[in-house]
Amino acid sequence: MKKHITLLALFFASIAGVNAQGIMGGHVTGNIQLDGQISRSDSIIGAQDVPEMLLLNSRADILYTNGNFSAGMRFEAYQNPMLGFNIKYKGAGVANYFAAYNGEKLSVTAGNFYEQFGSGMILRAYEDRYLGLDNSLLGLNVTLRPFDGVTIKALAGKQRYYWEYGDGLVRGIDGEVNFNSIIKSMSDSKLRLTMGAGFVSKYQDDQTIVYPYNPAYKLNLPLNVGAGAVRADLSYGNWGLQAEYAHKGQDPSIMNDYIYREGNALMINATYSQKGLSANIQAKYVDNISFKSVRSESGEMLYINYIPAITKQHTYAFLSMYPYATQTTGEMGLQGDVMYKIKKETLLGGKYGTDIHLNASVITSLDSKRIGGAGTLGYETNGFNPGELYYADASLEVAKKLSSKYKLTCTYGYQIFNPIVEGHPGDLHHNHVVVGDLTWKINKKNVLRFEAEWMGSDSKYSSDVDDKRCGDWIMGLVEYNFTSAWFVSVSDQYAYKDGIGNYYNLSVGYTHGATRFQLGYGKQREGLLCIGGVCRQVPASNGLTFSLTTSF
Amino acid sequence: MKKFILSLVCMTIASIALAQNAQMPQNISIKALDGSTVQTSAIQNDGKPMIISFWATWCKPCNRELNTIKEVYEEWQEETGVKLVAISIDDARSANRVKPWVDGNGWEYEVYLDPNQDFKRAMNVVNVPHTFVINGKGEIIWQHTSFVEGSEEELLEIVKKAAAETDK
Numbered sequence: 001m002k003k004h005i006t007l008l009a010l011f012f013a014s015i016a017g018v019n020a021q022g023i024m025g026g027h028v029t030g031n032i033q034l035d036g037q038i039s040r041s042d043s044i045i046g047a048q049d050v051p052e053m054l055l056l057n058s059r060a061d062i063l064y065t066n067g068n069f070s071a072g073m074r075f076e077a078y079q080n081p082m083l084g085f086n087i088k089y090k091g092a093g094v095a096n097y098f099a100a101y102n103g104e105k106l107s108v109t110a111g112n113f114y115e116q117f118g119s120g121m122i123l124r125a126y127e128d129r130y131l132g133l134d135n136s137l138l139g140l141n142v143t144l145r146p147f148d149g150v151t152i153k154a155l156a157g158k159q160r161y162y163w164e165y166g167d168g169l170v171r172g173i174d175g176e177v178n179f180n181s182i183i184k185s186m187s188d189s190k191l192r193l194t195m196g197a198g199f200v201s202k203y204q205d206d207q208t209i210v211y212p213y214n215p216a217y218k219l220n221l222p223l224n225v226g227a228g229a230v231r232a233d234l235s236y237g238n239w240g241l242q243a244e245y246a247h248k249g250q251d252p253s254i255m256n257d258y259i260y261r262e263g264n265a266l267m268i269n270a271t272y273s274q275k276g277l278s279a280n281i282q283a284k285y286v287d288n289i290s291f292k293s294v295r296s297e298s299g300e301m302l303y304i305n306y307i308p309a310i311t312k313q314h315t316y317a318f319l320s321m322y323p324y325a326t327q328t329t330g331e332m333g334l335q336g337d338v339m340y341k342i343k344k345e346t347l348l349g350g351k352y353g354t355d356i357h358l359n360a361s362v363i364t365s366l367d368s369k370r371i372g373g374a375g376t377l378g379y380e381t382n383g384f385n386p387g388e389l390y391y392a393d394a395s396l397e398v399a400k401k402l403s404s405k406y407k408l409t410c411t412y413g414y415q416i417f418n419p420i421v422e423g424h425p426g427d428l429h430h431n432h433v434v435v436g437d438l439t440w441k442i443n444k445k446n447v448l449r450f451e452a453e454w455m456g457s458d459s460k461y462s463s464d465v466d467d468k469r470c471g472d473w474i475m476g477l478v479e480y481n482f483t484s485a486w487f488v489s490v491s492d493q494y495a496y497k498d499g500i501g502n503y504y505n506l507s508v509g510y511t512h513g514a515t516r517f518q519l520g521y522g523k524q525r526e527g528l529l530c531i532g533g534v535c536r537q538v539p540a541s542n543g544l545t546f547s548l549t550t551s552f
Numbered sequence: 553m554k555k556f557i558l559s560l561v562c563m564t565i566a567s568i569a570l571a572q573n574a575q576m577p578q579n580i581s582i583k584a585l586d587g588s589t590v591q592t593s594a595i596q597n598d599g600k601p602m603i604i605s606f607w608a609t610w611c612k613p614c615n616r617e618l619n620t621i622k623e624v625y626e627e628w629q630e631e632t633g634v635k636l637v638a639i640s641i642d643d644a645r646s647a648n649r650v651k652p653w654v655d656g657n658g659w660e661y662e663v664y665l666d667p668n669q670d671f672k673r674a675m676n677v678v679n680v681p682h683t684f685v686i687n688g689k690g691e692i693i694w695q696h697t698s699f700v701e702g703s704e705e706e707l708l709e710i711v712k713k714a715a716a717e718t719d720k
Contacts, residue, residue, distance in 0.1 A: 116668035233587030278652030308645035339656030484703035533698030
């Protein structure tokens with residue numbers, strides 16, 4: 001890392017030097033973020049003991065752009081990492097650097113880069129700063145756009161692993177064609193069609209994994225593992241259809257207990273939409289598709305591909321208390337959404353109209369039969385037959401502007417959650433959630449928001465499982481905004497039956513342009529938090545938290 | 553390490569010395585709602601100002617912002633010629649829901665997808681919503697993160713100023 005820093009310093013010093021003299025022109029932009037917490041341990045909400053008292057994550061992205069040329073670097077410091085971040089992040093230094101040329105027909109990036117093929121089923125190098133995820137590739141990424149409507153990408157690199165890089169080498173190529181651009185007669189057609197295909201190969205040196213049925217033998221591991229995918233995006237007028245299929249060769253790894261079964265994944269999405277009415281339905285089938293660049297890595301890093309949950313991302317606290325996470329070893333599911341706007345000046349629409357949003361999803365395991373452990377094909381599946389229920393939900397949201405001052409949103413949600421998706425078998429949880437959310441615009445500068453939530457659940461807290469979300473809950477939140485600059489919010493979540501916990505929180509924030517400072521005190525659950533006009537993921541904490549972000 | 557710090561100082565001085573407005577990045581690949589890949593250079597408004605708003609389907613304040621502006625968008629367009637371009641940062645989990653979402657809400661904005669957040673990174677967006685005003689010369693003249701009812705008025709003032717400059 002030290003060597004890198006010196007090289008980078010020289011590089012940037014020279015750019016900055018020349019820049020200051022106005023020879024090259026160009027711009028320096030960037031963003032800085034500081035997050036800290038001063039925590040007290042609390043076994044009741046699961047906040048751990050923090051011997052160092054103050055935990056601090058910070059990062060700065062600096063980007064230099066001059067015409068089609070850009071170069072950037074990122075400084076990161078975790079002293080020490082905040083709760084929820086892997087302790088391997090401990091330390092400080094330059095985590096990321098690159099130089100790039102972005103022309104009309106050619107883009108080249110050398111250094112750390114992010115990339116995605118299709119929806120990411122075989123390759124997605126991405127980051128999520130709030131979850132501590134970064135699987136950027138260090139290497140070379142080339143994109144060619146030889147003519148309008150054709151994109152070809154080729155890349156090779158190693159994946160970031162905290163402050164190091166994983167051993168596995170990732171290589172990939174992807175092509176995409178937009179038929180409306182390349183076929184002249186289709187350019188104004190109602191029929192829109194884009195198709196693509198990609199291939200990714202990873203290489204990792206051999207290692208010794210003992211064959212469990214006869215310890216005298218070791219597994220004959222594939223050093224190169226390939227994965228390919230094809231996709232299409234078709235639309236005609238109000239109708240749309242997107243589909244992607246991926247296949248992966250034999251890839252024994254710790255994620256699938258070193259079995260030799262090949263992997264498959266299929267995602268299909270159909271939509272209908274017109275102004276004021278839309279619907280979509282999405283189906284997903286995933287079988288042994290975990291794809292990592294290092295076969296012995298079981299944590300959150302070194303994923304080459306990305307298989308998202310298709311369930312709706314809820315934003316209200318109780319609706320998102322039991323989030324569903326994709327089971328890359330195998331699952332299948334359906335998700336549907338309907339949005340409808342009741343027109344203005346009708347009986348139900350009133351003066352401003354009413355928005356209705358329905359959603360439902362169901363996810364199950366695959367109906368499979370085990371045929372062996374490590375070194376075998378592992379299991380057989382029974383076609384598209386569903387197995388055990390993993391997750392199901394349904395929700396109805398009605399949003400209505402009552403007058404120029406009041407806006408009300410009411411939501412009802414029902415969920416069935418199988419704790420096995422988080423690794424511990426147990427009874428299914430059945431939860432009912434009701435949310436009321438009222439915004440009161442007192443005048444141009446003063447806005448109040450009230451939120452009340454209730455969750456009734458058949459789950460009960462027990463110290464064996466120690467799941468702090470069990471039981472029945474109520475919540476209240478009041479948020480006051482003075483222009484877009486200041487906000488204060490007070491909230492409390494309380495387990496009133498069969499559960500434990502009382503999460504009270506006081507937050508204040510100040511925003512000026514692209515700079516924002518926020519200070520919080522109290523107990524906080526991990527998850528998506530939307531207060532003071534922005535949304536972000538937050539870790540579990542108990543005590544004082546502060547956050548500063550700025551872009552320039 | 554000393555050199556590194558020195559270079560940071562140099563850069564900061566250099567950027568302050570050249571305190572002119574940064575251009576909106578060109579040639580970054582984003583997706584149109586029909587699934588085709590386009591470059592950010594396609595985001596244009598004939599020399600009139602633009603609002604670029606980064607949002608996501610799961611972000612309540614973002615949706616409040618876009619729904620609030622929807623009600624006054626026609627007036628704003630008539631008055632200033634402004635165009636709002638909404639950049640969704642939804643990833644593969646919800647990217648397919650963006651088009652139905654836009655139609656279901658009845659938004660008349662130009663909408664693009666930034667599923668792997670290349671444009672978001674190039675614009676230094678940290679949280680959503682994050683809104684920019686681009687003047688007729690393609691320069692970023694204003695940016696703001698967060699949305700609260702009423703703050704659209706401030707946005708309109710900036711757009712009006714940008715439109716007046718263009719007309720000069």
